[in-house]
Every structure is written in structure tokens, then in C-alpha cells.
Amino acid sequence: VHSMNGWEDLRRRxxxxxRCxxxxxxxxQDEPxxxxxxALSCGLSSSIQxxxxTPEREELDNSTDTAIFYSISDCQKGLKGISLGNFLIKQVVMEIRKEAPQINQFATLSPIPGFRTWLRKKLEEEEPNNGLTELIKFPLVKGPISQAxxxxxxxxxxxxxCAEYLYLVKKNEEPIDPVARFHLRNGASIRRLNWNGDTSIKGVEQSLGIMVNYHYDLTRVEERHEAFVNQKKISIDREFSKQISDTEIQSSK
Incomplete structure (x- = not known):
């Protein structure tokens, strides 16, 4: 998902x-x-850059309490229709818990690939004279999207x-966003949105630089998986719910 910039970047990862x-x-045998x-870190990450x-930590101490899944890559196009990511994530969680029992939080730092395209179309149709529409049309460059x-x-x-896009915009009763579908189907919840989460050109083009954390609460993964598969219920955490009005939450039920 996030391309490497040379040998030093590979060494850091x-x-x-x-972990990989x-x-x-x-x-x-020679090809995954x-x-x-x-990434094993202290707390939740909000920026992929x-x-x-972040400088390397040579030892994992008790402050290292979070595992961040930041890049999942399918390597075989012929297996595109087979979902292997969910099995891999579950296996990885077990391996990490065995190796580092102090880690008690498992989450992602994920892209929102279709958001900017959806937003541009929505604003052009509903608010064509809104100043925001022109900003989204503008060919943005790499770097933080600041108040400037x-x-x-x-x-x-x-x-x-963006919260509306992830939570309310659906196709066949499931989120239109493919990354959201993947993690929610696996039993994750939407934790929070991160402004300037990915300031690369790709990140800005896809989602205006916004990224999202999906949270895997191990005590509720199966429950949330069943709720999503059987009832199409999207699980959200408190931080994310603050970005959506109660009316919107009720309308999705």
C-alpha cells in the first residue's frame, strides 16, 4: 500500500x-x-509519515502497547477473489500476543481510497457554488493540508x-469503501478519522490526506463480525461517533 523509498526505508520496516x-x-515457496x-508503538498512530x-526503538518495553497494521498487500492477482487478509490478521494477532503480551491494542492505519472522488461528485451535484468544491477540484500537491x-x-x-462516506454510503447494504468493508467484515470497528494522515501525493489524491483507524477489540471481534455479516451493522467507537450526528447514526440502523 505504501511504496518503499530505497534500502533505508526497507531496513526501517x-x-x-x-514486523512483517x-x-x-x-x-x-519463494513468493508470498x-x-x-x-508497527509496534506506544498508542494509536494518526499519520503514516x-x-x-519514527526513530527505531531497539527494545520493546511495557510502554509498547499497540500493534498498528499499516500495510496489507495481495501479491497474486489470480487469487483476488479469495479473502486471505482476515485469516492473516487473526494469525498475526495470536503471534504478537505470544511474543509481546504487553500489547493490548490492535488497530490499523488505513487509506480511504474512494473518498475524494465521491466527495467531488457529491459537492458538484448538491453544492456547485461552494468554495470547498473548487478546493477539491484543485490539483493538490504533496504535503500537509493546512489552514492556509x-x-x-x-x-x-x-x-x-468523510465520516458520512464511511458510515452511510453503501452498495448492497455494505460500505462502498473497499477497505472499510474488509475490516468491518473481519470484526473491527471504526475508531477515528485522522486529518493529514497521509500527506503523500497518493494520499491527498485519494482522500485529501485523511486516514482512518479500524480497531480490533479482541473481546468483541466475533460479535462484531456476526453483526456485520448478518445484520449489516457497522460498529463504531466513541471518537468516530462524535463526527456523526445522532440523526445520521439512527438513519443507518
């Missing part, structure tokens, strides 16, 4: 406070089927619309 897990098959990159650039570009009011509105 394989450092003492990082993969599924292999005997027929392709799918792999996930994990900060996560990738967006006012605080516009930032709040964009985050609210």
Missing part, C-alpha cells in the same frame, strides 16, 4: 519495533501470497463528510 508477516504456499506490515519516519488551504470550518465539514 524490518527493524526491532516492526506473510502467507506462503508450497507451490510458490499476501503480507502485512506491522510519522509512523514510517482549508479553513477550520471547511476542515470540520470535510471530516464530517
Amino acid at each position: 524490518l527493524a526491532a519495533d516492526r 508477516y506473510a502467507f506462503f504456499h508450497p507451490a510458490m 501470497i499476501i503480507f502485512v506490515q506491522v 510519522e509512523l514510517l519516519e 488551504i482549508y479553513s477550520e470550518e471547511q476542515k470540520t465539514k470535510v471530516l464530517k463528510l
Whole structure:
């Protein structure tokens, strides 16, 4: 998901406070089927750039309490229709808990690939003369989207619309966003949105730089998985619920 920038970047992603897990098959012993990159950190991460650039921690102490799944990559196009990511994540959680029992929080730092496209279309149809519409059309460049570009009011509105996109915009009763579908089906909940979560050109083009944390509460994963599969219920945490009005939450039930 996040391309590597040379050997130093590769070395950092394989450092003492990082993990990389993969599924292999005997027929392709030297090539993974799918792999996930994990950062072991103190608390939840809100920026992929900060996560990738954080100095290496040579030892894991008791303050290392969180595992962040920040990149999941399918390597075989022919297996695209087979969902292996959920099995890999569950296996990885068991491995990490065995190795580092002090880690008690499992979450992702995930992209929102279709948000900007959806938002642009929505605003053009509903609010064509809104100043925000012109900002979204503008070919944004790499870097933090600061108040120099967006006012605080516009930032709040964009985050609210992003919450709406993840929680209310659906296809066949499931979220239209493919990453959201994947994690919610696995039993995760939507934890929070992160402004300037990915300030790369790709991140800005996809979602205006916003990223989302999905939270895997191990005591409720199966319950939430069943609720999503059988009732199409989307589980959300308190931080995310603050970005959606009670009316919108009720309308989705």
C-alpha cells in the first residue's frame, strides 16, 4: 500500500519495533501470497509519515502497547477473489500476543481510497457554488493540508463528510469503501478519522490526506463480525461517533 523509498526505508520496516508477516504456499515457496506490515508503538498512530519516519526503538518495553497494521498487500492477482487478509490478521494477532503480551491494542492505519472522488461528485451535484468544491477540484500537491488551504470550518465539514462516506454510503447494504468493508467484515470497528494522515501525493489524491483507524477489540471481534455479516451493522467507537450526528447514526440502523 505504501511504496518503499530505497534500502533505508526497507531496513526501517524490518527493524526491532516492526514486523512483517506473510502467507506462503508450497507451490510458490519463494513468493508470498499476501503480507502485512506491522508497527509496534506506544498508542494509536494518526499519520503514516510519522509512523514510517519514527526513530527505531531497539527494545520493546511495557510502554509498547499497540500493534498498528499499516500495510496489507495481495501479491497474486489470480487469487483476488479469495479473502486471505482476515485469516492473516487473526494469525498475526495470536503471534504478537505470544511474543509481546504487553500489547493490548490492535488497530490499523488505513487509506480511504474512494473518498475524494465521491466527495467531488457529491459537492458538484448538491453544492456547485461552494468554495470547498473548487478546493477539491484543485490539483493538490504533496504535503500537509493546512489552514492556509482549508479553513477550520471547511476542515470540520470535510471530516464530517468523510465520516458520512464511511458510515452511510453503501452498495448492497455494505460500505462502498473497499477497505472499510474488509475490516468491518473481519470484526473491527471504526475508531477515528485522522486529518493529514497521509500527506503523500497518493494520499491527498485519494482522500485529501485523511486516514482512518479500524480497531480490533479482541473481546468483541466475533460479535462484531456476526453483526456485520448478518445484520449489516457497522460498529463504531466513541471518537468516530462524535463526527456523526445522532440523526445520521439512527438513519443507518
